[in-house]
Amino acid sequence: MRILVVEDEEKVSRFVARGLEAERFAVDKAADGVSGLEFATLYEYDLIILDLLLPGLSGTETLRRLREVNAHVPVLVLTARDAIADKVENLEAGADDYLTKPFAFAELLARVKALLRRGAVNRSNVIRVADLELDRLSQTVRRGGNRIELTAKEYALLEYLMANVGRVLSRTMIIEHVWDQSFDSVTNIVDVYVRHLRNKIDEPFERKLIRTVRGVGYSMCDETQT
């Protein structure tokens, strides 16, 4: 499950991201409205958490434009305690729920899960690529019907790859999403984990799904390749 957090305060976004990641969500962070919109345009999210007090583009304006881009994704809005006046405005602008700062993480999590459940009725939680199938609810993986056991990191990597079928993901992006660390370019951990994944999901099968794009990164194939 992918969540985008649009929040300018580094401390808050870190706190939220950490907590959500512990719940096995894949979290992206954006520090203001402009890049938040950019993310929302480029990638698909299951939920967006949006702080209204943003530098640059105002939160309400961001929300409005977000709706132009994607009318379906659930948006949870964070506001300051005394901003109740805006409440109506926000709900009208397209927020699905709101939470006032400061908040307990447990409360945020409860609301996040509620929103996801609500939307889950008509959305599938299974991603399929060829005969490979990943269920995000039960966090299980099958290929050709057979269950494949993955470790936490292997699963996270596979989910990230499958959520972006056909797109090439750079090592930098993969490290950021799966390992949540930056600035450490002297590691080949992505290569090693790709190997682990290949051993489990590609090795025993005829058709290989994980493709290496030299100089760029890795990608899940959707089309039949040469």
Place this chain on the structure above:
Amino acid sequence: MRILVVEDEEKVSRFVARGLEAERFAVDKAADGVSGLEFATLYEYDLIILDLLLPGLSGTETLRRLREVNAHVPVLVLTARDAIADKVENLEAGADDYLTKPFAFAELLARVKALLRRGAVNRSNVIRVADLELDRLSQTVRRGGNRIELTAKEYALLEYLMANVGRVLSRTMIIEHVWDQSFDSVTNIVDVYVRHLRNKIDEPFERKLIRTVRGVGYSMCDETQT
């Protein structure tokens, strides 16, 4: 697409350069304001990423002088977290966007892409010349519907040629856009790469798109040829 990174911290600049290179940008690095200015004067960049906390010449001063040299190139400024006071000053001094450290690479990339898109009204994500088609988003190339695999350099060269359809590009111009600075002047690398490209995108087809202009350089044909 060429990007100049002016940043004194080796770790940060390596991290940024690596990530951008995986996105197929040609990246030059400068470690301080003076050499940053020098690069910006000597070469043309599509975007400049400038750290404000530089040794020697201050970042703001660098920015001001940069604008004297080139008023158009988009500049993305990196600042320390608590330097919000300078924010207005920087935007006034000519920064197009800013990002506070520490930042996630995905966020930097989102902003870079947004800035590049903003600057070019006529730049769509897909360039077409006859039945040849280059998609800047997915970085893929097709001719007559068939996907063509290119290496990093081949792709960069083709993008530059296609972005300047009909115009004749000299070898010097090509080297300056596609390769990064440190390059020896007695080389026929452009010829060699044009050959590689022709093998992949012209050889199998009837109509040839890359034209040689003797004594000058190369060009992509847009009109129907003789």
Place this chain on the structure above:
DNA sequence: AACGAATTTTAATGTTGTCTTCATTTGGCT
């Protein structure tokens, strides 16, 4: 708390593909 097993990470080595140079051939132009 201590042990062992499984997972994660680092590190070293082997392999492959790309980049670059160089030498040679081809072909246009005067």
Place this chain on the structure above:
DNA sequence: AGCCAAATGAAGACAACATTAAAATTCGTT
């Protein structure tokens, strides 16, 4: 023909990726 620019082919240097093993860490169990 003779000159010069461009095309071509191939080989070596180099960087990126694959693979393996071993070290470090985590986690559950006793």
